[in-house]
Amino acid sequence: EVAALPAPQNLSVHSTNMKHLLMWSPVVLAEETVYYSVEYQGEYESLYTSHIWIPSKWCSLTEGPECDVSDDITATVPYNLRVRAILGSQTSAWSILEEPFNRNSTILTLPGMKVSKDGFHLVIELEDLGPQFEFLVVYWRKELVTKEHDKVVRRGGIPVPLETMEPGAPYCVKAQALVKAIGRNSAFSQEECVEVQGEALPLM
Amino acid sequence: LKILHLGSCVIVTNLQEIQSEFSEIRDSVQASDKNIDFRILRNTGSLQDTEPSDRCCLLRHLLRLYLDRVFKNYQTSDYHTLRKLSSLANSFLTMKKDLQLCHAYMTCHCGEEATEKYRQILSHFEQLEPQAAAVKVLGELDILLRWMDEAE
Numbered sequence: 001e002v003a004a005l006p007a008p009q010n011l012s013v014h015s016t017n018m019k020h021l022l023m024w025s026p027v028v029l030a031e032e033t034v035y036y037s038v039e040y041q042g043e044y045e046s047l048y049t050s051h052i053w054i055p056s057k058w059c060s061l062t063e064g065p066e067c068d069v070s071d072d073i074t075a076t077v078p079y080n081l082r083v084r085a086i087l088g089s090q091t092s093a094w095s096i097l098e099e100p101f102n103r104n105s106t107i108l109t110l111p112g113m114k115v116s117k118d119g120f121h122l123v124i125e126l127e128d129l130g131p132q133f134e135f136l137v138v139y140w141r142k143e144l145v146t147k148e149h150d151k152v153v154r155r156g157g158i159p160v161p162l163e164t165m166e167p168g169a170p171y172c173v174k175a176q177a178l179v180k181a182i183g184r185n186s187a188f189s190q191e192e193c194v195e196v197q198g199e200a201l202p203l204m
Numbered sequence: 205l206k207i208l209h210l211g212s213c214v215i216v217t218n219l220q221e222i223q224s225e226f227s228e229i230r231d232s233v234q235a236s237d238k239n240i241d242f243r244i245l246r247n248t249g250s251l252q253d254t255e256p257s258d259r260c261c262l263l264r265h266l267l268r269l270y271l272d273r274v275f276k277n278y279q280t281s282d283y284h285t286l287r288k289l290s291s292l293a294n295s296f297l298t299m300k301k302d303l304q305l306c307h308a309y310m311t312c313h314c315g316e317e318a319t320e321k322y323r324q325i326l327s328h329f330e331q332l333e334p335q336a337a338a339v340k341v342l343g344e345l346d347i348l349l350r351w352m353d354e355a356e
Contacts, residue, residue, distance in 0.1 A: 042294035048276055054286050072287070074225070075294035180205045181218055 005092040008036060008065070008083045013097065015106040017129050018179060019070050024095065026065040027085040035086040038067045043077035043100075053082065061086065076182050078102045108186035111135055111156070111177040115192040121161045122171050122194065128157030134178045136185070139163060142170040142193060152178075167198025208352060210260035211313075213306035215299060219353060222295050226345050229288045233278075234343040239336060244328040245344045249321040251351035258318035259355055260311065264303045265322040266348060267296050269329065270341070277338035292345070 008024040015021070027034045038056040045052050059067035073079050078100035085092040112127035126135050135153040139162050153160050153175075165171050172193040177186040206219035251259055275293040280286055306312040329337045 042290055042297075044271070044275065044293035044297045045290060047297075048271060048293075054290050055283055057287060060283075074221075074291040075298055077294045077298055181221070183216075 005034075005085050005087050005090045007092040007095045008085055009095060011081070011083060011095055011097045013069075013081070013101045015101070015103065017109055017177070018103065018106050018132050018182075019068065019130075020073050020101065020103065020106070021066055022059075022069050022081050022083070022097070023066045024083055027092070029087065032087055033063065036062050036065070036067075036083055037086055037091075038062070038069065038081065038083050039094075040069060040072045040082075041080045042075060043079070046078075046080055046100075073101070073103050076102065076104050104182040104184065106179075106182070108177055108179065108184060110186055110189040111175050113173070113175050113189055113192065115173045115194055116159075117165065117194050117196055118159075118161070120164050120167070120196055122163045122165050122173070123159050123161050124153070124173055124175070125159045126153055126156040126175060128155070129177060131155075132179050132181050134180065135175050136178055137162065137173060137175045138188070139171060139173040141166070142172055165194075165196050167196045170195040206353070208263075208355060209256070210263060210303075210306070210355065211255075211257040212311040213260040213303065215302040215306070217299050217302075217352075218295065219349065222292060223346070223349050225288050225291045225295075226349065229285050230343070230346060232282075232285065233339065237336075237339050237343045239332060239340055242328075242332070242340065243344070244325060244332075244337065244341050245347045245351075246324075246328070249325050251348075252354040254321060255315065255317050257313060258315045258321075260303060260306055261314035261318040262321055263352070263355075264300065264307065264312060265318070266325070267300045267303065269326070270296055270345075270348075271300060273329075273334065274338045274341050277335050278342050279335065 006027050008027055010025040013020055013022050038059040039053040040056055041053050056067055056069055057071045080100050081097040082094045084094045114125045116123050124137055137153055138148050138150045140148045170193045172191045174188045174191040176188045205216050208215050254262055275289055303312060
């Protein structure tokens with residue numbers, strides 16, 4: 001009699017910056033390649049059509065013990081996730097994630113940023129974290145800390161001019177990531193300062 | 205994100221995302237609608253031509269119609285369509301919860317106009333057999349999304 005294929009164990013979701021990775025302990029069988037199948041249901045399915053589970057977009061048949069479910073989790077509601085092992089014609093029982101996952105629990109890291117000068121222009125380029133991200137950029141002339149300016153940058157990955165700088169005066173910048181879809185933002189990054197060489201004009 | 209002003213009920217929704225998800229299945233859904241000379245969501249019942257104070261109630265009824273009788277009854281074996289339907293249904297569920305909050309705070313009053321308009325929509329809906337009606341109203345989702353977009 002063929003031994004039942006063991007079900008995957010230790011399911012968990014690791015979510016950072018709206019990238020959601022379902023992980024589990026692999027099923028290890030000597031000299032065999034075990035595949036896995038992942039399915040999900042949102043709160044709607046669990047409330048209205050609980051028998052319906054939807055095959056994950058990228059992992060209806062996958063080899064590694066993990067699955068990027070970011071394209072499956074498309075609403076800010078709790079999602080159930082399940083995995084089973086597949087070996088040839090054999091399939092294991094389903095293992096279901098213990099706690100439903102909601103994308104509003106994603107970890108938002110400090111946004112990477114590069115502050116530079118283009119002639120007299122103060123320029124920032126933010127990390128491209130994908131279409132769900134905007135950024136709040138705050139910048140000021142160092143001696144005028146009370147006079148902060150802010151600007152919302154809609155996308156990362158492109159240089160954005162902020163202000164024309166006076167020579168000889170350092171200008172500083174910090175930024176935070178905003179994800180409107182879940183109504184949350186990251187902490188502010190460390191400030192970075194740049195200066196255009198030359199003689200500073202007296203402050204009026 | 206879109207801020208929907210529905211009388212004194214205000215909700216935020218990702219309308220653009222919902223429109224984008226629906227646009228991926230609209231043609232196939234509408235192609236499966238056999239009742240082409242019949243409309244369920246008619247301009248007479250539109251959200252934007254409804255008194256602001258009644259819009260929340262009308263939208264709440266419409267969302268419930270989609271959640272209870274449309275997404276559930278739409279049959280498909282195509283996984284791409286199934287994923288898009290799931291995305292739409294869970295986004296509608298999020299909106300419905302927001303409107304429920306307004307209802308709890310007495311800012312989602314059902315006046316005569318909303319009640320009558322929804323009654324008409326329901327009567328059109330029930331003239332078709334359940335699955336045909338589900339196909340029809342799912343195909344008309346862009347009408348509802350336009351109503352929401354224009355309900356300023």
